[in-house]
Amino acid sequence: DGGITQSPKYLFRKEGQNVTLSCEQNLNHDAMYWYRQDPGQGLRLIYYSQIVNDFQKGDIAEGYSVSREKKESFPLTVTSAQKNPTAFYLCASSIAEGRREQFFGPGTRLTVL
Amino acid sequence: GQNIDQPTEMTATEGAIVQINCTYQTSGFNGLFWYQQHAGEAPTFLSYNVLDGLEEKGRFSSFLSRSKGYSYLLLKELQMKDSASYLCAVRDFGQNFVFGPGTRLSVLP
Numbered sequence: 001d002g003g004i005t006q007s008p009k010y011l012f013r014k015e016g017q018n019v020t021l022s023c024e025q026n027l028n029h030d031a032m033y034w035y036r037q038d039p040g041q042g043l044r045l046i047y048y049s050q051i052v053n054d055f056q057k058g059d060i061a062e063g064y065s066v067s068r069e070k071k072e073s074f075p076l077t078v079t080s081a082q083k084n085p086t087a088f089y090l091c092a093s094s095i096a097e098g099r100r101e102q103f104f105g106p107g108t109r110l111t112v113l
Numbered sequence: 114g115q116n117i118d119q120p121t122e123m124t125a126t127e128g129a130i131v132q133i134n135c136t137y138q139t140s141g142f143n144g145l146f147w148y149q150q151h152a153g154e155a156p157t158f159l160s161y162n163v164l165d166g167l168e169e170k171g172r173f174s175s176f177l178s179r180s181k182g183y184s185y186l187l188l189k190e191l192q193m194k195d196s197a198s199y200l201c202a203v204r205d206f207g208q209n210f211v212f213g214p215g216t217r218l219s220v221l222p
Contacts, residue, residue: 031208042212050208090155101146104155
């Protein structure tokens with residue numbers, strides 16, 4: 001089955017620790033995205049990548065970092081510099097041409113204690 | 114600036130029709146998307162409009178007016194399982210997607 005996987009579904013970390021969220025897709029999509037969703041708010045773009053070894057900052061990139069070493073994988077690191085990291089994180093992918101509707105992973109709910 | 118507005122909440126009755134509106138102001142326009150998101154789950158794609166007019170897909174239809182910066186999602190023959198949040202998103206230039214806050218729809222028996 002083709003799709004996007006994110007792990008873990010729930011993650012707890014202590015304040016001051018870096019944490020890396022996994023995102024893997026086997027849809028052969030070139031473009032991948034990371035969003036953050038807070039209660040009552042829409043999705044906000046953190047980072048996106050159109051091709052391997054290249055990525056662009058979104059609206060709220062501060063305190064986050066990414067890598068795109070493989071087409072299938074786009075991990076997100078939430079660093080200690082992120083002031084309010086507790087949120088629901090969604091990874092998505094799309095083809096790089098045409099309509100480009102996004103396919104989303106199941107999300108990771110991060111709670112920083 | 115980038116801005117997308119949607120009503121925060123709507124309530125409708127099973128079997129009825131509901132229209133969810135979306136207005137947008139973005140720096141560019143390369144298509145408007147509607148997604149459905151059940152609580153705690155990932156959004157799933159519903160519809161796409163890039164030209165003015167109505168796109169119909171079963172019980173769901175979506176309309177776009179680019180000159181007015183306006184779209185709506187029309188849901189017919191509402192079912193209980195349609196209770197969810199509905200997200201309006203615009204792709205501006207390049208790969209940037211701007212999402213609205215979402216409209217939480219409650220379908221009552």
